[in-house]
Amino acid sequence: MPRKKHMQSEEMAAPGLDISSLIDVSFLLLIYFLVTSTLEPRESDLSMELPTDSGTASNIKIDPLKVRLTQTGEITIADQIMPDDVTMESELQRYKEITDTTDSKPLVIVSADDEAKQQRFIDLMNALARVGITTVTLSGFSE
Secondary structure, three states: OOOOOOOOOOOOOOOOOOOHHHHHHHHHHHHHHHHOOOOOHHHHHOOOOOOOOOOOOOOOOOOOEEEEEEOOEEEOOEEEEOOOOOOHHHHHHHHHHHHHHHHOOOEEEEEEEEOOOOOHHHHHHHHHHHHHEEEEEEEEOOO
């Protein structure tokens, strides 16, 4: 008896692409670019100050205030003798206000005699601190 050969009909599989490896590669590339890239900060995060229009006040330069302490304890500010500490402090306050309105930094040059009393020098420095003047240059003078 003859044997019948059964031909198995193979079903034709629909053509397709295996994209699982493509997805793996794309995720690896995504992770690579995330790790190696640097994030730029937004412009609002940058700490910068833009210049303001201050008019003509920025062009005015205020000279340093010259304060002199003599051997007798006499204090002169801009060649004017200060009769007491209240007058001295009011002159220093006026100078500070002028420099503040012109956007200048107040600078005081103190010339003290070597023979001047230390307490008088300390009184002068305390008056400068009360007014808010912190930039002080010390120099000696000889007559």
